[in-house]
Amino acid sequence: MKEDMWKIMSMNYVGIDIGSTASKVVVRGKNDIRFVLPTGWSSKETTIKIKERLLEAGVDVASEDTRVVATGYGRVAVDFADKVITEITCHARGGRELAGGDCTIIDVGGQDTKVIQVNQGVVTDFLMNDKCSAGTGKFLEIMANRLGITLNELFELAKTGESIPISSLCTVFAESEIISYIGEGRAREDIAAGVIDSVVAKVAQLAQRQKSAEKIILTGGLSHSDYFASKLSEKMGKNVMPTELGRFAGALGAAYLAEEKRR
Amino acid sequence: MELIKDLPEVFEEFAEQRQNSFLNVKKLKEQGIPVVGVYCTYFPQEIAMAMGAATIGLCSTSDETIPDAEKDLPKNLCPLIKSSYGFAKTDKCPFFYFSDVVVGETTCDGKKKMYEYMAEFKPVHIMELPNSQSPEALELWKKEIIKFKEFLEEKFEVEITEEKIREAIKVNNNVRRSLKKFYKVMANDPVPMYGHNLFKVLYGSTFKFNRAAIPAEVDAVVEKIMAEYEVEKKIEKKPRILVTGCPIGGATEKVIRAIEDNGGVVVTYENCSGAKSIDQLVDEDNPDVYDALARRYLNIGCSVMTPNPNRLELLGRLIDEYKVDGVVEVVLQACHTYNVESFGIRRFVNEKKGIPYIAVETDYSQADIGQLNTRLTAFIEML
């Protein structure tokens, strides 16, 4: 037992989540580190950067005392990983920590959206939308670009707007809809609110295809947004909790699994 | 019969059977043997066999001719239909080319409408398959089988006797018995072979023209597999997967690969590439051969039937017999019947059988391999 404790304290468990837009890293054990960096166009280069940043912080991924689990869509690029685990399993593990137990995880990512059911500590079901960018972070990014604002500004604007309906389910068509709204001189606030509503509707639709747990948490890039969480709660008629560290859910889970999967 | 070859070689031979039959079909034609091209598991093969014809599956499995098909057919249509039509129209499929007649059934909407166009450049005989399994439906299907027999008799100027049909039934039942014995080896845990090899044999055997020779050959394979298994269990225990849904083969074998490359093993196929087309025998004691055939074929549990209780019956039985840990359903893009039925299958698998279920929608392209890998790996991780 004592030896076990000593072991954990002397080890570093590293979780690396290479997402489509951002890469997240969490270290547990001897060190306690957390950082994000943009994935850029090459997961390979991002991986090298991560390795360097970890080394600066005193974590040598090549050392015997370090266990690395890689996840996310670029997970195979992490050639120094001891184990590769899908984002579903890692998110579920990390989400469990964030929610403090069983939960439903709604993860709105840069390229995909997933809904994961965690029951008695394990994944019992999941759904993924990774074929279509509507209902993902990508959609928001494209629309913010169209409006000439940042993502944060989009959220800020939306709060004061009166949502106008965006009926297209497809990102490309939705974009032309927005262009015509801009052309008509509609208020940006209203368009922004419409954009977010459209994503909320898509995400809610996906989530409602399965029976949710008592506790529903939001993870991914939008997880800290109270506004998004409250809109989603409204749409689903259930309380969806924002999480401060939600964007780290996958990396956090990977870091836990780095420890657990060896035993 | 004793097998001299090694198992991997045997499996490869089955895998290449379709290609090899391209040449064989030409030889058959030269010998004056009629060739009947077919698309569906509902096709009562014994009738064609009874007149000494070779039957050959025409369902296409590659996306090569889809752009050609899309000149006539909508984009948003099942790839099996588009690809089959494309191969037919461009004359790129030797089986189609050498078929004297093509038989289609009124199964799903897309297929039956496609046959209307196919009939413009090939003799197509359509059998009216009812969409339920009621007594009235049985009566209609029996009539359709008799009509098909008469059609062949007239077209090829032959007589198809009941005696011959009975013989064909016996031959085919023996094929089914041997294939069942073959796939049954997967009930062992750990498995004696991978699911992709199981698939090769099942798929390859449908392209063997000499049906009567199949049992001896397959029995020998079974013996060899089990003899080697007794000596050494080469594959460790892995999550056991049942594959159900739309027919697979060719391009869609990517699903099998995604399962077996990522830690699982396919222990049984419920779909048309497996148990669905093999499980039930034709009643050899029924004095009315047409009734026996009609019952056997109409009872197939495909999602084109409404309601479709036999699919659940077979699924449930396979899940138990093969100690299945998880069910993977393959839905071809735009296949409404399987897609709609997927909700009910999930409910049955989750609630009645208490195991996880996942449906993956795919087509004949290789563009979604990454997504398939992630989904199926995550599914296997949760088992």
Ligand code: SF4
């Ligand atoms: S899935 Fe149904 S319609 Fe398609 S070949 Fe099989 S039995 Fe026929």
Ligand code: SF4
């Ligand atoms: S897979 Fe579905 S849509 Fe395609 S031919 Fe078969 S039943 Fe029809």
